[in-house]
Amino acid sequence: xxxxxxxxxxxxxxxxxxxxxxxxxxxxxxxxxxxxxxxxxxxxxxxxxxxxxxxxxxxxxxxxxxxxxxxxxxxxxxxxxxxxxxxxxxxxxxxxxxxxxxxxxxxxxxxxxxxxxxxxxxxxxxxxxxxxxxxxxxxxxxxxxxxxxxxxxxxxxxxxxxxxxxxxxxxxxxxxxxxxxxxxxxxxxxxxxxxxxxxxxxxxxxxxxxxxxxxxxxxxxxxxxxxxxxxxxxxxxxxxxxxxxxxxxxxxxxxxxxxxxxxxxxxxxxxxxxxxxxxxxxxxxxxxxxx
Amino acid sequence: xxxxxxxxxxxxxxxxxxxxxxxxxxxxxxxxxxxxxxxxxxxxxxxxxxxxxxxxxxxxxxxxxxxxxxxxxxxxxxxxxxxxxxxxxxxxxxxxxxxxxxxxxxxxxxxxxxxxxxxxxxxxxxxxxxxxxxxxxxxxxxxxxxxxxxxxxxxxxxxxxxxxxxxxxxxxxxxxxxxxxxxxxxxxxxxxxxxxxxxxxxxxxxxxxxxxxxxxxxxxxxxx
Numbered sequence: 001x002x003x004x005x006x007x008x009x010x011x012x013x014x015x016x017x018x019x020x021x022x023x024x025x026x027x028x029x030x031x032x033x034x035x036x037x038x039x040x041x042x043x044x045x046x047x048x049x050x051x052x053x054x055x056x057x058x059x060x061x062x063x064x065x066x067x068x069x070x071x072x073x074x075x076x077x078x079x080x081x082x083x084x085x086x087x088x089x090x091x092x093x094x095x096x097x098x099x100x101x102x103x104x105x106x107x108x109x110x111x112x113x114x115x116x117x118x119x120x121x122x123x124x125x126x127x128x129x130x131x132x133x134x135x136x137x138x139x140x141x142x143x144x145x146x147x148x149x150x151x152x153x154x155x156x157x158x159x160x161x162x163x164x165x166x167x168x169x170x171x172x173x174x175x176x177x178x179x180x181x182x183x184x185x186x187x188x189x190x191x192x193x194x195x196x197x198x199x200x201x202x203x204x205x206x207x208x209x210x211x212x213x214x215x216x217x218x219x220x221x222x223x224x225x226x227x228x229x230x231x232x233x234x235x236x237x238x239x240x241x242x243x244x245x246x247x248x249x250x251x252x253x254x255x256x257x258x259x260x261x262x263x264x265x266x267x268x269x270x271x272x273x274x275x276x277x278x279x280x281x282x283x284x285x286x287x288x289x290x291x
Numbered sequence: 292x293x294x295x296x297x298x299x300x301x302x303x304x305x306x307x308x309x310x311x312x313x314x315x316x317x318x319x320x321x322x323x324x325x326x327x328x329x330x331x332x333x334x335x336x337x338x339x340x341x342x343x344x345x346x347x348x349x350x351x352x353x354x355x356x357x358x359x360x361x362x363x364x365x366x367x368x369x370x371x372x373x374x375x376x377x378x379x380x381x382x383x384x385x386x387x388x389x390x391x392x393x394x395x396x397x398x399x400x401x402x403x404x405x406x407x408x409x410x411x412x413x414x415x416x417x418x419x420x421x422x423x424x425x426x427x428x429x430x431x432x433x434x435x436x437x438x439x440x441x442x443x444x445x446x447x448x449x450x451x452x453x454x455x456x457x458x459x460x461x462x463x464x465x466x467x468x469x470x471x472x473x474x475x476x477x478x479x480x481x482x483x484x485x486x487x488x489x490x491x492x493x494x495x496x497x498x499x500x501x502x503x504x505x506x507x508x509x510x511x512x513x514x515x
Binding site: 006007008009011015019022023024026027030044046110111114115116117118119120122123126127130207211212213214215217218225229232237238239242243245246249250253254257 | 334335336337338339340342343350352353354355356359361362365366369370371408410414415419425429433454455458460461467468471472475476479483486489490493494497
């Protein structure tokens, strides 16, 4: 139920008047906050045209923002594909009827989910560099993609598992009844439906991948944030450059989130599972279904 | 093995983790306060506050945390000379807490809202039917159920916050991710033991939080 419906009854005349007063007070407060921000920025000389005009020039976009965005999308795009593959493998491992495999997949997923992505990224970056097996200019990209894959693959594995476990028992029973083995019913009945059910959650995870690709900034990967910083240092407008980079991220992520929301409504009749956006328990070992 | 142990004498690993725990602790308090306020805005019947809450959540949830923390150091401190403390390191620490709090408040807000959403409409209707007015109904019937429903998602936010405290490395705070980088750079012969030391440190911090919040959310779950 929506929070509004639970908490508030349909307002009468008196409540309507109170809401109107609250509305005006709230609007004044928000306008005041925005005005204060604008005035503070103007006083510190941040609204001067010289700080903003670089973003109207072609070379700013050609040499800094677009190449950065391209690298961000490249890392995120590759990481999305590889983490879905890893997630399916680990997820099916977690659903296996072979106990050691299920146990191993559980431990791997738990470990990868508990370790911060940044630690894995720095580790891979320095370890690959120390091993000397790759051209130095490729290392940050590989480290970003691998770290994102390991972490998000483990989250997607949990999505696959909870997606399959969210299906009604009758689905598997029907598969068995027409003579399928458990693996056949898993492959051709349960996982395809689970994939449909988990699609909205999966797309929300893509937003996480795209956002976390900005961690590459710390290991010198030349993605959007890195290039925005370089631009800002050169032009003396770091604040503006970082704001523009943030706006680009927000637009792409907002579009993806909206897609996830719309899909969760559209797809609910395509599967017997629930198409919730977030349905992953916070710790694998505490999950009773992981016995 | 001796070489590995001598690393702990040379570098203050526990101290670096302590910085992460402090970052997590302060950011958890601030983001809980701000997130609760935003959740109140979003569930209030006042349209302008709803709009503000929704905009805040959409903006901060879709911005990479790395940008927010880099913004603190490069733009707030570097360009606007915002100072939250006289001490140089403490200033960066507080800017990082500010960034982490602003970012996670958006997730706290959504966690609390999802808790309110677990309460069925019938509960509110029953409360009104027995003659409870708004405040008693909220205090006695709806909010107790809503808080219980919010424990598991809030636990997820706390776990994410703990792990994300490493991103403070982008905000010039000396914490465990930065120390791991320094240690590996100086002892590249022990890359893997050093990584696993730090990784296990996070496993040891994060898994109990998860177990505790999962246990609490089940123990306090409202049977329906």
